[in-house]
Amino acid sequence: MQQIRSQVTERDGLFELEAGSDVLDSPRYNHDMAPTKVRERTWNKWHITALWVGMAICVPTYTLGGVLTAYFGLTVGEALLAILFANIIVLIPLTLNAFPGTKYGIPFPVLLRSSFGILGSNIPCLIRALVACGWFGIQTMFGGLAIHLFLGSVFDGWKALGGTGEVIGFMLFWALNLWVVIRGADSIKWLETLSAPLLVLVGVGLLVWAMPNVSMTELLAIPAKRPEGAGVASYFAAGLTAMVGFWATLSLNIPDFSRYAKSQKDQIVGQIIGLPLTMFLFASLGVVMTAASVKLVGVTVSDPVTLIGHIQSPVWVALAMALIIIATLSTNTAANIVSPTNDFQNVAPKYINRTTAVMLTGLVGLALMAHELLKKLGLIVSDLSLETVYSNWLLGYSSLLGPIAGIMVVDYFLIKKQQLDLAGLYRDDVYPAWNGFGFIAFGVPVVLTLLSLGSDAFSWFYSYGWFTGSALGGLIYYGLSSMRPSPTVVKSPV
Numbered sequence: 001m002q003q004i005r006s007q008v009t010e011r012d013g014l015f016e017l018e019a020g021s022d023v024l025d026s027p028r029y030n031h032d033m034a035p036t037k038v039r040e041r042t043w044n045k046w047h048i049t050a051l052w053v054g055m056a057i058c059v060p061t062y063t064l065g066g067v068l069t070a071y072f073g074l075t076v077g078e079a080l081l082a083i084l085f086a087n088i089i090v091l092i093p094l095t096l097n098a099f100p101g102t103k104y105g106i107p108f109p110v111l112l113r114s115s116f117g118i119l120g121s122n123i124p125c126l127i128r129a130l131v132a133c134g135w136f137g138i139q140t141m142f143g144g145l146a147i148h149l150f151l152g153s154v155f156d157g158w159k160a161l162g163g164t165g166e167v168i169g170f171m172l173f174w175a176l177n178l179w180v181v182i183r184g185a186d187s188i189k190w191l192e193t194l195s196a197p198l199l200v201l202v203g204v205g206l207l208v209w210a211m212p213n214v215s216m217t218e219l220l221a222i223p224a225k226r227p228e229g230a231g232v233a234s235y236f237a238a239g240l241t242a243m244v245g246f247w248a249t250l251s252l253n254i255p256d257f258s259r260y261a262k263s264q265k266d267q268i269v270g271q272i273i274g275l276p277l278t279m280f281l282f283a284s285l286g287v288v289m290t291a292a293s294v295k296l297v298g299v300t301v302s303d304p305v306t307l308i309g310h311i312q313s314p315v316w317v318a319l320a321m322a323l324i325i326i327a328t329l330s331t332n333t334a335a336n337i338v339s340p341t342n343d344f345q346n347v348a349p350k351y352i353n354r355t356t357a358v359m360l361t362g363l364v365g366l367a368l369m370a371h372e373l374l375k376k377l378g379l380i381v382s383d384l385s386l387e388t389v390y391s392n393w394l395l396g397y398s399s400l401l402g403p404i405a406g407i408m409v410v411d412y413f414l415i416k417k418q419q420l421d422l423a424g425l426y427r428d429d430v431y432p433a434w435n436g437f438g439f440i441a442f443g444v445p446v447v448l449t450l451l452s453l454g455s456d457a458f459s460w461f462y463s464y465g466w467f468t469g470s471a472l473g474g475l476i477y478y479g480l481s482s483m484r485p486s487p488t489v490v491k492s493p494v
Contacts, residue, residue: 006423013264014038015104017422028118029426030349033342035105036259043260047189048270051257054192054330055250056278057199059142059303062286064243064279066302069287072239073226076219076287082236083283086243087276093251093405093470094275098267100412101255104422108253108339109346112404113425115411115477116438122347124252124404124442129340131249131401133361136336137369140177143328144170145305150321153314163376170373177329178362181337182355185260188334195330202323203285206304210292219291238463245466247275251405253339337361402466403445403473407438410474415481441477445469 006020017023017035043051068079100111108128112121147169152159161168180187226235261267286304293301297310308320337358344357352360374380412418424430449469452461461468 008422011038015422023423023426026427027350030353032354033107033110033345033349035422041260041262043189044262045266045270047193048267049274050192050196051334052274053196053199053278055335057282057327058331059305061279061282062304063302064283065287066290068239073224073235074239075224076222078236080284082239083243084276084280086240087279090244090247090251091271091275093409094254094271095268096409097251098254098258101258102261102264102267104420105259106255107259107342108255109342110425111255113431114416114420115407115435117432117435118428120434125343125346128249128252129343132336132340133364134368136332136365139328139332139336140170140174141369141372142305143173143325146321146324147172149309150318153317163378166376167373174362177332177337178358180333181341181358192330192334195326198323199327203282206289207285210289213295214288214292241464241466248401248466252401256338256342400446400449402469403442406470406474407441407477410478414478437477437480440480441473444476445472
């Protein structure tokens with residue numbers, strides 16, 4: 001006989017929900033969004049480390065040094081320091097927002113119900129989902145190019161397909177990504193665990209290939225592309241903000257992964273080992289490879305897929321492309337599909353399951369890349385480049401999500417004091433449908449950031465958007481919630 005009231009039990013600091021009919025029949029619940037059972041929390045620190053190695057080693061990371069030197073006026077040394085510092089900084093919201101995921105086994109959208117409301121959580125969720133779908137499309141474009149170059153190295157006639165071959169590669173890679181995520185969290189865990197050592201091997205191999213053709217002393221001595229005599233502080237801070245924005249989205253939805261961690265120690269140690277050093281080393285590799293590309297292939301090439309495509313040996317190209325396909329797949333599935341899959345389910349859990357949500361993610365990502373795909377097919381002519389979208393819209397848009405990170409940390413640690421009603425997050429009778437405090441705290445920093453674009457005096461507010469947004473969002477939320485405390489939350493029976 002099915003129990004009526006849900007029960008919550010605690011084991012070694014990890015909470016588990018035994019759902020009764022009050023939750024099972026709720027429109028806010030489905031099996032995929034349910035809290036993970038303690039027995040399902042099997043990811044140790046090395047799985048978490050492998051997750052970050054798999055996500056960080058990707059084509060966009062490789063190009064970060066070039067983005068910072070070309071667009072932000074930094075020297076190579078300054079760019080690499082900005083990348084290292086940014087990823088140490090972003091560890092703070094990553095580890096803090098991972099806490100409730102590990103303790104309660106809940107994904108990001110369910111956690112947001114505490115700070116934005118049961119229904120209100122859908123607004124920040126869908127904003128986050130759009131960013132992820134954009135990154136999914138861009139990474140799929142890189143993966144599709146790798147498949148095209150792989151097939152071109154194996155079959156003589158494939159190269160003649162040109163842009164059409166790239167589009168076919170895109171669709172093949174697109175389908176492969178969706179298949180992995182539909183299979184569930186375990187398939188992602190094993191993909192990351194198996195791919196991590198391979199990706200490190202690729203990085204070492206590329207470095208051995210490049211180092212004889214580049215002088216690190218000359219590389220570090222290249223002057224910055226900024227006005228002569230200009231101070232480094234403002235340029236460095238702007239670049240630092242952009243690099244924080246690179247993983248700002250993951251600092252929100254990290255509960256989607258930490259809900260599978262064995263303990264808080266595992267998620268903290270795994271993230272510390274896996275993120276900053278991997279990002280720094282692979283971005284450094286990108287700087288070295290780009291500098292060496294002139295001697296290696298005769299032209300300056302800033303992305304590894306195109307660079308390896310210049311190699312004359314079909315065997316080496318095929319091998320390298322296969323490894324890049326694995327690298328891009330491990331990044332894309334974890335970083336760019338899991339979050340929107342959960343976000344879309346949150347809208348209507350009883351009608352949208354994981355498979356449906358994965359397909360929605362794929363279709364939105366496909367739509368966002370339609371312009372680039374039509375260009376490759378020769379159906380339209382346009383000057384808008386994928387690099388422009390990547391370095392401007394997505395990084396800028398990601399920085400606007402800072403307030404959500406600040407609100408989440410303040411809500412869980414200062415307002416709720418790490419105590420959530422686990423069953424209540426899946427019903428309509430504990431938390432409000434809409435929490436106006438969350439929306440005010442999110443909206444004010446975003447509006448100020450956008451307004452600062454037209455003001456020289458306040459341009460710093462935009463330049464440091466993630467920092468100003470997260471700090472101001474957290475402060476406003478704390479102030480509003482402290483003036484009028486939320487209704488007392490009655491904890492589910494333990």
